[in-house]
Amino acid sequence: MHEIDIPKVYETVYHKQLDNGLDIYLYPKQDVEKTFAIFSTNYGSIDQSFSPINQKEMVTVPDGIAHFLEHKMFEKEDGDVFQQFSERGASANAFTSFTETAYLFSSTTEIEANVETLLDFVQNPYFTEESVEKEKGIIEQEIRMYDDQADWRLFFGTIDSMYRHHPVRIDIAGTVESINDITADDLYTCYNTFYHPGNMQLVIAGQFDPQQMMRLIEQNQNEKSFDIPPEIDRDYGDEPIVVDQSEKTIKMPINTPKCMVGIKEKPEALEPNVLLENDLIRDLALDIYFSKSGLHYESLYQEGLVIDSLRLEYMLEKSFGFTAIGASTMEPEKFGQRVKEMLHSIKTDQIDQDAFERVKKKKYGELLREYNNLETVASNIIQYHQLGLDFRDVFPTLEQLTVDRFQEKLQSWIDEDQITVCSIVPEGE
Amino acid sequence: MHEIDIPKVYETVYHKQLDNGLDIYLYPKQDVEKTFAIFSTNYGSIDQSFSPINQKEMVTVPDGIAHFLEHKMFEKEDGDVFQQFSERGASANAFTSFTETAYLFSSTTEIEANVETLLDFVQNPYFTEESVEKEKGIIEQEIRMYDDQADWRLFFGTIDSMYRHHPVRIDIAGTVESINDITADDLYTCYNTFYHPGNMQLVIAGQFDPQQMMRLIEQNQNEKSFDIPPEIDRDYGDEPIVVDQSEKTIKMPINTPKCMVGIKEKPEALEPNVLLENDLIRDLALDIYFSKSGLHYESLYQEGLVIDSLRLEYMLEKSFGFTAIGASTMEPEKFGQRVKEMLHSIKTDQIDQDAFERVKKKKYGELLREYNNLETVASNIIQYHQLGLDFRDVFPTLEQLTVDRFQEKLQSWIDEDQITVCSIVPEGE
Numbered sequence: 001m002h003e004i005d006i007p008k009v010y011e012t013v014y015h016k017q018l019d020n021g022l023d024i025y026l027y028p029k030q031d032v033e034k035t036f037a038i039f040s041t042n043y044g045s046i047d048q049s050f051s052p053i054n055q056k057e058m059v060t061v062p063d064g065i066a067h068f069l070e071h072k073m074f075e076k077e078d079g080d081v082f083q084q085f086s087e088r089g090a091s092a093n094a095f096t097s098f099t100e101t102a103y104l105f106s107s108t109t110e111i112e113a114n115v116e117t118l119l120d121f122v123q124n125p126y127f128t129e130e131s132v133e134k135e136k137g138i139i140e141q142e143i144r145m146y147d148d149q150a151d152w153r154l155f156f157g158t159i160d161s162m163y164r165h166h167p168v169r170i171d172i173a174g175t176v177e178s179i180n181d182i183t184a185d186d187l188y189t190c191y192n193t194f195y196h197p198g199n200m201q202l203v204i205a206g207q208f209d210p211q212q213m214m215r216l217i218e219q220n221q222n223e224k225s226f227d228i229p230p231e232i233d234r235d236y237g238d239e240p241i242v243v244d245q246s247e248k249t250i251k252m253p254i255n256t257p258k259c260m261v262g263i264k265e266k267p268e269a270l271e272p273n274v275l276l277e278n279d280l281i282r283d284l285a286l287d288i289y290f291s292k293s294g295l296h297y298e299s300l301y302q303e304g305l306v307i308d309s310l311r312l313e314y315m316l317e318k319s320f321g322f323t324a325i326g327a328s329t330m331e332p333e334k335f336g337q338r339v340k341e342m343l344h345s346i347k348t349d350q351i352d353q354d355a356f357e358r359v360k361k362k363k364y365g366e367l368l369r370e371y372n373n374l375e376t377v378a379s380n381i382i383q384y385h386q387l388g389l390d391f392r393d394v395f396p397t398l399e400q401l402t403v404d405r406f407q408e409k410l411q412s413w414i415d416e417d418q419i420t421v422c423s424i425v426p427e428g429e
Numbered sequence: 430m431h432e433i434d435i436p437k438v439y440e441t442v443y444h445k446q447l448d449n450g451l452d453i454y455l456y457p458k459q460d461v462e463k464t465f466a467i468f469s470t471n472y473g474s475i476d477q478s479f480s481p482i483n484q485k486e487m488v489t490v491p492d493g494i495a496h497f498l499e500h501k502m503f504e505k506e507d508g509d510v511f512q513q514f515s516e517r518g519a520s521a522n523a524f525t526s527f528t529e530t531a532y533l534f535s536s537t538t539e540i541e542a543n544v545e546t547l548l549d550f551v552q553n554p555y556f557t558e559e560s561v562e563k564e565k566g567i568i569e570q571e572i573r574m575y576d577d578q579a580d581w582r583l584f585f586g587t588i589d590s591m592y593r594h595h596p597v598r599i600d601i602a603g604t605v606e607s608i609n610d611i612t613a614d615d616l617y618t619c620y621n622t623f624y625h626p627g628n629m630q631l632v633i634a635g636q637f638d639p640q641q642m643m644r645l646i647e648q649n650q651n652e653k654s655f656d657i658p659p660e661i662d663r664d665y666g667d668e669p670i671v672v673d674q675s676e677k678t679i680k681m682p683i684n685t686p687k688c689m690v691g692i693k694e695k696p697e698a699l700e701p702n703v704l705l706e707n708d709l710i711r712d713l714a715l716d717i718y719f720s721k722s723g724l725h726y727e728s729l730y731q732e733g734l735v736i737d738s739l740r741l742e743y744m745l746e747k748s749f750g751f752t753a754i755g756a757s758t759m760e761p762e763k764f765g766q767r768v769k770e771m772l773h774s775i776k777t778d779q780i781d782q783d784a785f786e787r788v789k790k791k792k793y794g795e796l797l798r799e800y801n802n803l804e805t806v807a808s809n810i811i812q813y814h815q816l817g818l819d820f821r822d823v824f825p826t827l828e829q830l831t832v833d834r835f836q837e838k839l840q841s842w843i844d845e846d847q848i849t850v851c852s853i854v855p856e857g858e
Contacts, residue, residue, distance in 0.1 A: 032801075080727060089790065137733070142737055144685050145685040147684060148683040253682030253856075254682075255577050256573050256574040292522070293511045293512060293515030298511075304567070328574045358518055361518065361537075362518050362537065365463065372801065
């Protein structure tokens with residue numbers, strides 16, 4: 001176990017990689033009441049074509065299987081896992097994203113017993129064909145429920161418009177058709193490959209003794225046997241650099257239209273040595289121009305092109321990345337046009353040095369404050385780990401970012417070919 | 430200025446009421462980076478019939494005027510207030526609820542200047558008939574946008590089904606028709622009555638010196654003159670004890686139905702001496718029975734009556750109160766029926782002493798942890814103040830709550846006549 005000091009926040013994170021490949025990060029914090037643990041696998045909705053453990057040939061599994069697997073993990077031969085946590089005063093939860101499946105709990109009591117439950121239920125899969133069939137009905141309802149939500153449709157419509165082949169374009173839960181093809185065998189194939197400890201991380205943040213906690217985890221892991229950590233080949237298809245469609249319109253039974261402008265990242269922006277810097281640049285650019293006090297937000301609002309507020313998203317991962325700016329608007333076409341103009345104008349806009357330093361400082365403060373939020377620290381450690389980065393790198397990267405570098409990087413980010421406009425309009429229009 | 434010690438959390442809040450009536454609460458915390466301020470008036474969407482300042486007769490103003498006023502406060506002769514905060518590294522915001530209108534900012538720098546801006550812009554109204562007309566178009570769009578949202582319609586449908594006369598049944602933003610009747614004069618009438626310092630509270634939480642901050646606020650307030658703090662009569666109508674309708678169905682163009690069960694509070698449950706206790710009892714009851722690890726949630730999920738998760742709400746105010754349990758469900762009628770059965774069964778259910786102590790302890794931990802979150806502390810102080818309560822009372826109230834008392838109070842809470850079931854179903858069904 002080695003110590004990782006975080007200079008600016010005067011805290012220490014302990015890290016160890018076990019022989020079975022599991023990466024463990026412990027963040028003890030004595031002035032808190034609650035402990036938060038997250039057990040995560042580097043496996044999300046985009047990982048559909050891969051080489052299974054102990055196998056050379058690639059397989060392709062149905063859309064939505066990572067999310068389906070997450071659902072099935074909570075069911076055990078002897079009942080429901082939520083109840084076990086609850087009896088020990090813990091709240092448990094789980095989520096599936098494009099790139100990650102994570103299981104988590106927070107608790108003020110019986111931390112060690114809860115950590116054991118977390119490890120044991122995730123490392124003990126139990127599916128039968130019968131229980132898989134039953135789950136299909138449940139997930140089908142969940143998919144149909146999301147189909148009613150205009151904001152969800154807008155977000156995935158925008159991604160689908162940017163990406164032609166990359167599986168990020170597919171809804172995380174899959175489709176009613178795709179999940180119908182899932183078998184218990186498929187689930188075991190995915191489980192055995194991606195839930196190997198070598199592909200997983202455990203982060204615990206809160207009030208506990210790190211040495212004692214590490215012993216407990218090691219003991220738990222030593223009682224289980226695993227194959228050699230696998231090298232997993234993942235195939236995301238051959239994705240063009242430019243967007244698939246420059247415009248897309250979805251009709252839905254709503255009164256108020258919505259529009260979202262998406263900027264697709266070029267692969268060069270996602271290279272390991274620049275990904276973090278670009279991530280910060282997208283964040284600062286959205287803040288400077290499109291936040292509630294941003295220059296362009298004010299114009300859009302005054303022109304009557306945005307109702308209430310803008311939805312701002314950015315996501316930079318190894319194999320895909322995008323930024324999105326959306327809103328409810330009575331004039332989706334005009335909104336899309338104006339946001340595109342604004343994005344192009346950013347390239348030639350001369351940012352005031354003081355204004356830039358101000359947003360930089362604000363961001364720096366936000367990053368420091370994140371260390372008071374155990375959930376955020378733990379999630380960040382995992383995300384950085386899965387990207388192959390050190391979670392502390394964000395501080396020097398931000399410090400070194402100059403206004404000139406910022407403006408130079410905006411140049412290569414925004415190109416007409418990288419931009420898509422997706423609208424949701426009332427049926428009948 | 431007097432000190433209010435919070436024993437369990439070893440913190441101090443400073444309180445002073447100025448001569449103009451303004452209540453100030455300061456919560457200095459030296460280990461934080463950010464400061465959060467909230468300037469709130471005890472005035473929300475339900476306050477439509479009242480006696481204006483310096484006037485005996487009651488007036489009734491159009492629905493949605495408190496929210497309209499909030500919108501208008503940000504516009505000044507010399508531009509937009511958001512920009513002023515932004516230039517000093519602060520983020521500003523505002524909200525209108527049933528009972529409160531609040532203006533807030535968070536900032537790491539120039540705290541004192543930002544506090545002055547907050548006080549000055551809220552205490553300096555500026556409306557013209559022209560700018561009021563322009564705002565109508567903006568708010569009309571906002572109202573139409575919310576009309577598309579099934580969850581919003583379900584929530585307000587449930588409230589409307591419970592209440593016959595009380596203005597809580599009206600959407601906070603009003604209707605397209607009602608806001609059209611608003612004039613600049615109406616806005617000034619509401620402003621002059623409800624934005625008097627005697628009806629307002631300022632809470633600042635974060636890193637600052639309390640003596641110095643108090644001097645700054647006093648100086649700012651001494652430069653402004655106000656009438657004598659008014660006694661405001663408010664009329665909420667003569668509301669029946671029981672629900673207005675036991676069932677309500679709304680049709681919308683969706684695929685997945687939704688259902689919500691509402692329990693209307695009896696006026697006796699909202700008396701000042703029991704309101705806080707009842708608030709805690711609703712909270713604990715929802716946790717024990719309907720949270721993800723709750724006894725009844727598990728049954729509803731297994732019976733296929735709930736997709737994903739339950740929406741749980743409870744709200745106890747002086748003049749109205751309710752609890753609501755909602756979900757997306759393929760069988761809204763069956764869901765409503767089962768939840769009603771479950772609510773009735775709670776009355777005779779024998780709760781395990783240990784289980785009760787566990788949720789009590791969990792809640793206690795949550796309450797203590799809230800003191801790490803400045804926004805939450807500040808909001809709580811205001812809510813308790815506006816209810817005429819001491820924000821620290823929640824600790825002894827929870828401590829003194831026994832399982833016997835809990836079960837006794839559940840008896841009088843749940844009655845068939847107090848329950849409504851509201852559903853949203855696809856059009857054409």
